[in-house]
Amino acid sequence: MNATNKHSQRILLVDDEEQILEGCRACLNNAGWHDVLTESDSRLVLSLLEREEVDVIVLDLRMPNITGVELLPQIVKQHPQIKVIVSTANNDVETVVNCMKEGAYDYMVKPIDVKRLITSVKKAMEMRSLANELSALKSYMFHDRLEHPEAFAGIVTGNKAMRAVFQYLEVIAGTRQPVTITGETGTGKELIARAIHDLSGCSGDYVALNVAGLDDNMFSDTLFGHRKGAFTGAEQARDGLITRAAGGTLFLDEIGDLNEMSQIKLLRLLQEQEYYPVGSDFIKKSDARIVLATNRDLQEMIKQGKFRNDLYYRLCGHRVHLPPLRERLDDIPLLLDHFLEKAAARIGKKKPTPPPELAVMLTLYPFPGNVREMEALVSDAVLRHTSGVLSMETFKMVIGDQRPAAQAGSGSSKSCNDNPLCDIFGHFPTLDEVEQYMISEAMKMAKGNQGLAGKILGMGRQTLNKRLKSQSAPA
Numbered sequence: 044m045n046a047t048n049k050h051s052q053r054i055l056l057v058d059d060e061e062q063i064l065e066g067c068r069a070c071l072n073n074a075g076w077h078d079v080l081t082e083s084d085s086r087l088v089l090s091l092l093e094r095e096e097v098d099v100i101v102l103d104l105r106m107p108n109i110t111g112v113e114l115l116p117q118i119v120k121q122h123p124q125i126k127v128i129v130s131t132a133n134n135d136v137e138t139v140v141n142c143m144k145e146g147a148y149d150y151m152v153k154p155i156d157v158k159r160l161i162t163s164v165k166k167a168m169e170m171r172s173l174a175n176e177l178s179a180l181k182s183y184m185f186h187d188r189l190e191h192p193e194a195f196a197g198i199v200t201g202n203k204a205m206r207a208v209f210q211y212l213e214v215i216a217g218t219r220q221p222v223t224i225t226g227e228t229g230t231g232k233e234l235i236a237r238a239i240h241d242l243s244g245c246s247g248d249y250v251a252l253n254v255a256g257l258d259d260n261m262f263s264d265t266l267f268g269h270r271k272g273a274f275t276g277a278e279q280a281r282d283g284l285i286t287r288a289a290g291g292t293l294f295l296d297e298i299g300d301l302n303e304m305s306q307i308k309l310l311r312l313l314q315e316q317e318y319y320p321v322g323s324d325f326i327k328k329s330d331a332r333i334v335l336a337t338n339r340d341l342q343e344m345i346k347q348g349k350f351r352n353d354l355y356y357r358l359c360g361h362r363v364h365l366p367p368l369r370e371r372l373d374d375i376p377l378l379l380d381h382f383l384e385k386a387a388a389r390i391g392k393k394k395p396t397p398p399p400e401l402a403v404m405l406t407l408y409p410f411p412g413n414v415r416e417m418e419a420l421v422s423d424a425v426l427r428h429t430s431g432v433l434s435m436e437t438f439k440m441v442i443g444d445q446r447p448a449a450q451a452g453s454g455s456s457k458s459c460n461d462n463p464l465c466d467i468f469g470h471f472p473t474l475d476e477v478e479q480y481m482i483s484e485a486m487k488m489a490k491g492n493q494g495l496a497g498k499i500l501g502m503g504r505q506t507l508n509k510r511l512k513s514q515s516a517p518a
């Protein structure tokens with residue numbers, strides 16, 4: 044699927060010297076920007092901008108006919124979204140200051156330094172995509188809609204927090220920045236990674252690698268490949284998965300398990316899009332979009348010295364967090380229906396009817412394995428069931444006498460989905476707990492007078508007295 048039709052990042056170089064245009068174009072191509080337009084006639088720039096969408100312009104200030112100094116304010120006025128970097132032959136502070144006042148994003152002194160050119164264009168592109176994301180986010184805030192619901196078709200949810208994740212992913216779909224997905228095991232991180240790829244409109248493949256348990260050699264060899272003779276047994280050069288993901292998406296799962304050396308290599312890949320195949324001194328470039336996932340608490344790992352701070356901050360650019368299933372109980376009936384249908388279809392049975400109390404019973408269970416655990420539970424029940432109505436036995440065996448999710452140890456009042464009783468008790472209370480609470484509140488209101496407290500509670504003084512005695516009696 045090619046869900047987005049965003050153009051790739053496009054640069055326009057304007058200079059009357061063809062040699063400079065060609066030199067800069069080659070440098071930018073090498074750095075990974077392949078969509079570079081050039082124009083040597085300044086009189087044609089404004090009409091070109093009417094026809095073509097451009098993100099960044101590198102504009103020479105001294106040109107015949109119309110100078111860059113004259114052109115700059117017109118570009119800024121007519122196309123305020125474009126970032127303009129001016130290039131000037133002399134380091135004339137006054138001209139530079141004037142250009143910045145007119146709205147230039149940055150400036151460069153000629154002859155153009157390649158590193159400076161690349162850094163400046165990179166920053167301008169980042170600013171441009173941030174501005175795009177901001178305006179898209181504003182529009183999502185006002186219209187609760189998804190432009191590409193088909194990208195999320197496999198993810199069953201009606202939950203608000205999940206929908207906000209989808210909207211955010213649509214906003215950042217066009218950027219090539221890495222995306223980090225966090226969430227407990229089984230919350231659907233891999234499904235989200237796939238959706239990011241589908242939304243990106245990239246023509247290349249989606250390639251996934253679970254890095255858990257890989258030592259640095261295996262990590263480097265699997266991801267970056269090796270040159271011939273790099274180690275005993277490396278009889279042929281071999282490309283790594285990063286090559287297979289060229290022009291597409293590389294999904295690295297369980298990055299919280301990476302060791303120190305591999306973290307350094309991952310950081311270089313994220314920051315510079317560069318890597319070395321094992322045994323090679325020649326650096327290679329990658330244009331794969333990188334999506335990462337972890338179910339570990341990376342900040343806690345930093346405190347323990349197990350995860351690099353700089354890598355963490357690099358991962359923070361675009362980040363989504365998937366809530367655990369116990370915090371989106373509204374998804375349980377939908378998922379139950381989905382998994383019943385899926386399991387029945389797989390074994391060629393008719394979809395069984397769930398007993399009405401089943402969905403409620405499932406909301407009481409904390410699901411430490413999240414959606415994956417629920418799917419396994421439902422599949423197992425469908426396999427075992429024989430009559431038209433699904434038996435509760437399989438569920439009872441696993442869930443047993445589970446107390447509501449929060450009591451079962453999650454400790455989160457959110458798991459009651461903002462039920463007012465949960466606000467008071469910190470979990471969904473039992474009848475006994477509610478009774479005790481009401482009696483003690485009524486006694487407080489009645490300043491210890493049992494007759495009055497009984498009236499408040501709608502019971503006689505003697506009944507209240509009995510209940511008070513039974514509450515204080517040892518269990």
Ligand SMILES: Nc1ncnc2c1ncn2[C@@H]1O[C@H](COP(=O)(O)OP(=O)(O)OP(=O)(O)O)[C@@H](O)[C@H]1O
Binds near residue numbers: 198228234338418
């Ligand atoms: N919202 C959902 N709708 C349908 N299926 C889902 C949903 N969320 C998760 N699943 C299913 O649950 C299983 C686990 O999902 P997934 O592998 O994406 O989780 P994960 O967060 O990547 O887990 P882990 O951290 O263990 O790698 C998969 O079979 C997936 O299809």
